[in-house]
Amino acid sequence: MAMISVQQHDFDPGCELSALTDGRTDIGAAVSFVGLVRDVAGNENVSAMTLEHYPGMTERQLEKIASDAAERWPLDGVRIIHRFGRLLAGDRIVLVITLSAHRRAAFEACDYIMDFLKSRAPFWKREETDGGEKWVAAKAGDEDDLGRW
Incomplete structure (x- = not known):
């Protein structure tokens, strides 16, 4: 599915x-x-972001997140695309589509998937800023979002 x-x-x-x-x-x-690369992070300008991942493990984790959503809501389809490599500000990073007979299930499942992608998908992000390159640290708010589920 x-x-x-x-x-x-x-x-x-x-x-x-x-x-x-x-x-x-x-x-x-x-x-x-659809998630996009922002041109600002904190108080720094961002010109690009490089996303790295661990092939095989990443796909398995995304499949698990989608499967967990399908166990919670009556879904008729899920599509997840996540990019890696060097992306410029404004580029698309991620797409999540959820299908259901009912809107509430589709909305909640999409939100759930994004919360878990943000916190549990094995991607590592490095931003190119005016001050140089830096790895993006996990945000406490992203972890807090998981508590809703």
Whole structure:
């Protein structure tokens, strides 16, 4: 049910959504989230971000997150794309699409998946700022978000 991609190349959210929904009459809601590279972190300008991951382990963790969501909500499809490599400010990083017969399930599942991707997916981020390169540390707020679930 879940389609997972960890890739360097960009994606088209509209095409991905159409591929999941065109011709389907069994779903009532499709919720999507697209994460982008911001040009500011804290009080520093960010020109680019490099994301590294551990192939194999990353895909398994994303599959587990999607599977856990499908156990909690009645989902009819999940699509996760997460990019790696060097991305410029404004580039797309992540796409999550959840499909369900009902909007509430699709919204909550998408939010759940993003919370767990942010805190549990094995990606390491390094920002290029005016002050040089630096690794991005985990944020306490991201961990706090997991407490909702």
